[in-house]
Amino acid sequence: MTATDQPILEIDDLSISFFTRDGEIPAVMNFSARVMPGQALGLVGESGCGKSTVALGVMQDLGTNGRVTGGAIRFRGRDLTQMTPKELRAIRGSEIAMIYQEPMASLNPAMRIEQQLIEVPMIHEGLGRAEARARALELVGDVRLPDPERILRAYPHQLSGGQQQRIVIAMALMSKPALLILDEPTTALDVTVEAAVIDLLRELGTKYGTSMLFISHNLGLVLETCDQICVMYSGEAVERGQIADVFDKMRHPYTQALFRSIPLPGANKESRPLVPIPGNFPLPHERPPGCNFGPRCDYFAEGRCDASKIAMDRVPDEALHESRCLRWDEIDWDAPPQTAVHKPKTEIGEVVLEVRDLQKYYEVSSGALGGGAARVVKANESLSFVAHESETLAIVGESGCGKSTLAKVLMGLEVATRGGVAMAGQEIADTPIQSRGTKTIADLQMIFQNPFDTLNPSMTIGRQIIRALEIFGVGRTGAERRERMLELLDLVKLPRAFAARKPRQLSGGQKQRVGIARAFAGDARIVIADEPVSALDVSVQAAVSDLLMDIQREKKTTLLFISHDLSIVRYLADRVLVMYLGHVVEIGTTEQIFAPPYHPYTEALLSAVPIADTSIKKKHIVLEGEVPSAMDPPPGCPFQTRCRWKSKVPGNRCETELPPLRTLATGHQSLCWLDEAERAVMEPVIQTAAP
């Protein structure tokens, strides 16, 4: 056996528990995994499945309540659980480094970047300040940050989120560790920035020969970065193996259910709907006997699956493929999902919302110390579009593109600077919410992004819905409203008993359903859904988005679906509107948007979205630079600073003149100077390889 065959990290039968006032809570049970030199292991699972706890266990940083209750974590053959703090300190940062989800939070706000970087080799390798600084400069260059000297002198808050995450990566690599643990390293970043960071990680991983333990909830990202994968569910590893094996020949029902619930390019809301996983994720103290996934599993066999704990079982003939399922060799894995009957396609109706030349500027006073000239944030620049009855119009863009401002203006929380909004023929752009009639307010409602924030924590669910009914003037007596409230709970498929519960007793998905019920309390005709599923776990996402679609079919609602996630947009939307820096850069039907000719920005966005399908070939486009500030937008085309097609337009036009919103086909418009010939050569970004 040669040295390279030795795993860098070997986790063997690891169990971790947290000890609280209510007793022991097992977070990880009998977990085993291996990371080979130079390879990357992906750890996937929904929130609460224990994947981050595994990472902290490897770092031996479980806090005062956490404790390893069994098993071993061997790093290069030495058991980390048996080390003294001193030995651990010597390994942390030099041989194992960790990168977290929130780059801003993981950098010390009161220290310059330089101090934070050079400290690592100074502690571990005894390097002098000058040498360490030289290495920091080199690494800052390596993570492709412009002007490393300036960056080193900066404080963290002076950098953008993407730059901060690059610094965190540089910091992790300062002492050339053998193992890098990444805990959702890109979740807080925009898609295009995420794509660039992932690209960088892959490149540096190869360059420095670093092994990686990559923790993510996003199967697509894991496919792009890892060699092996381990799927976790409720504290246990349920399946592990080579990426290709697990993705194409999964042998655990949970893995299968997970793949069926995420919107892959083939999915379609009418003919091939997503299959949500029934039931709820079990909390640690209510795990069922036997298989944890049993109660939610389609293949559950009573008396067998709930009899006793189930061990990992080897799938023969495949390298390292294991599954924690008793019935893995009995199940027909290729059978198509048993879905309900095909749902009828909704008939798109009349125009119900018309936005004309909408513009919204904010004045902000600059500088925290007060004073200073007021500056103008150009959040929205002349937006024009229409939305029809029972249509889903997706509004897509990254943070800062002005999509939330648009929602606020439509809702009347802000008043437009210029332009008009007509809802069913009534002008509402200049009417703040206080001056709108009850009918107008009830017709135009909103669903919010964060399920943990959307409900008032100190009021019962029923009370909150009844309040909305009272405000909208639904029902004449208390009893009538109560009845209507219970019907609304039925509508969103929640048990009626939930009316008496407080929000904290509900899961994220359930809270989001209550939010939906509240929005439909006054029979809303137009509902603005601001990233309604992005904060939910994948298995819940499918259920909530299907619910929205069902309600839409029943009530002929117009849905303005704000999102940054193109996968779900492709699945749900009838038409798509792409925004960048306050402009509509492209608008068209879903088919038009997802096929060439693209707007250059749409093209980059499409390429950036990770797709969890091994048969998909994606074109690789990485956007350089940052989104410009809305206070100081570039002249000409808003996207010109990052556009890879700019050179194809003659005469520097992109940098001087704002392009017109050209109509490319019926209903398809694009804000671009590219002429027809150039557009014709565009290739599709996503291609399905021949099966």
Add this chain to the structure above:
Amino acid sequence: MLRFIAGRLATMLLTALCLTLVVFFLTNLAPSLERVAKTQIGARVSDAEVESWLNRNGYGGPMLARYGEWLGVMPGWTSAAEDGGLAAGRCLGDTAAEAGAPRYCGVLQGDWGTSTVFRDEVATIIARSLALTGKLMLWVLVVMVPGALVIGVLSGMREGSRTDRGLSTLSILSTATPEYVSGVVFIAVFASSAVGLRWFNGSATSAMEQATFTNFTLPVMTIALYGMGYIARMTRASMAEVMTSQYIRTARLKGVSFRALVLRHALRNALIAPFTVIMLQIPWILNGVVIVETLFNYKGFGWTLVQAASNNDIELLLGVSVVSVIVVLLTQLISDLGYVYLNPRIRIS
């Protein structure tokens, strides 16, 4: 930055103006003036006599006008003597009409007026008492701030540990002990001639000339103790919060030792909040100063305040309030500036 300071100074001026106006109003209400008159000319006088005394001594005019006189934007009052000449006036000396006396003599001209109790220039009294209180405050800060910070950092760096619990209990105890309680207990224990230890002096009068360990310890400790617990608790909360933050975890997982973690990574971030607290604490210390100076008979600013207030010595009270307002607002300004300095997130933007 300059703009900011200028803005703050303007606010300060406005605040001082408003506050002196309020003080002026409250001290010049009819019953208070009557009491002033009675203390000057005797308690058993008729209302008419009081009235005429007030008129003769410049208390007769409308309140706003008299406030203007005190401020120095209105001409000082004069009253005619029986023979028609000037008998007395705000800007005249005690004795007789002097030629060439200025028309305006208020705060703006540097004239703070005269104290009716001490029969001395207000400016002199305040300067003298401020110097004494300054000495007291200096020692209080020297004892209180480092002590509180050390206690706070020690208990905050390992939240929930035995050290933490012990020190936190002490801090709570000290915040629950107002100066008049701790002062009384200290005197009873350390200075009582009946049962006490007789280590220290129960009076600080002699400390006005020469402060020694014996006569100054008790007043200093009494004031310091009450503020100390509060600052320590703030520091502890701030330190504990910083120690659980993500960047401390990052640093720990970089292999930084606990010592360096606390000193280099945590301390600066943890001190931002207590710094503001220390500065905002100074008005409260002022409060303690009043109690302690009364209790230990130390004739500083607080003692002067009590004397002025209990005798309705209008001009002295006004002077005292201007000074204390300025002290309070200056500390607020320093606290804001220090906050900005300590916090690069605000400093560079």
Add this chain to the structure above:
Amino acid sequence: MDPLTWTGALGTVLNPLLLLCTCAFAIAALAATLLGLRAAPARAGSAAALAGPGGAPGAARLAVRLTFWAIVAVLVAYLVGGLVTPYGTGGILGCLSRRFLPVWIALAASFGLSIAFKRRLGLYGKLFDSTIGMIGFALVMFWVYTALFTGLFGWIVTQDPLTTLSGLKNKVPGTPIPGATGPWSHYLLGGDNLARDVFSRMVAGSWIVVQIAPLATLFAFMVGITLGLPAGFYGGRLDTLLSFLANLILAFPVILLFYLLVTPEMVASGVPAWMAVVLFLFPILFVVVLLNARLYTRPLRRTLWVGAALLGLGWLYLSMISQAGTPIAFLPEDLDLFDVPGGILVVFVSVVFVNAPTVFRIVRGLAMDIKTRDYVAAARTRGEGAWYIMLWEILPNARGPLIVDFCLRIGYTTILLGTLGFFGLGLPPDSPDWGSTINLGRRLLSIYPHAALVPAFALLSLVLGLNLLADGLREESLRD
């Protein structure tokens, strides 16, 4: 009658025992500290730390714990001994313990009930999971019960707190009353310089504090909330103006303010009474807006509730402020429910006035934080009025920090009341409140310390209890 000693006959047994336990505790503590220092580097490993310390350091720590509980047991024995033995056997401590018997019973009952139902009592129930919180609660409730039993039934006091008995001037604790026989014929905690019973004055003083401090704090909260919510919610000019005013009051040294407001001349001028007219309006405003915002969708019910609130509170308000013979006599004498003496009123008003700006700042900060939440946005998008959002969406979710601050602030108000008494402001000079008693006692402090020390410790323990209670609440509300 013989004078009482501190521990009486019980002391002959218990005193040596206490001494023994204390010495043992000191030795054990010293040993544990020394051994702990030496052992510290060895028990650093995470695995080793889990195993728990064994050997000599472990034994020392065990000894510390045992001796500590032994001391507590002896101390309890003093109290229980006083309860079960005849009057006088337990000495002063025993007599005190016996005198507080109703309080012990009430405390035991409240603890028993609360612990039995703690899972159903929300945040209050969680308090009984925290040792600190329980100690705080016990101290606070001790004084609350003492005050209630004294004020309502006249139970705890042994003598009239205002009567002077000749020959007992500045007498030490345990001095018998000349000529009196039978139980309770001692000045248990001695006499003050006017020959009044220190113990009875201390107990009677608690009634004054418990009457004023929570109520004044409540009013300060009403004012602070009613002004702080709109300041934080709307921001802009309104916020600038209100914050300026709050800072204006905060920039005033509290004592100067008291000296300006709480003087007989000031009461005579009527300014505090007018301030009361304004300040006491806030609770009515608060309740009416609260009800109206919630019920305006159902007009009938709204009219009923708001009407009832206006009538009830309005009457209380008018009774409170109107006072025959002053310019503020709005209410005919027959309808005036009660009169608040001018001195108390002015104390009340100034305490509210001093506290309100701080509450304002806290509420403003919380409102600014909570108004960015989605549920507030949701309320706005369904067209709720601003006051509904402030009072029903923001305020209930700010209750955690506010409850904690409320406890702390009652303590602070108690200190302020003491300060007023200490400077002889407001309350009548012979009032038994703790501040005034300390002030009287401090004159002869170096010769007869008991007259000042007793109220000082009473005040200290109440404020300490409130602070511990707040700490326990804060800790428990932060958990899960």
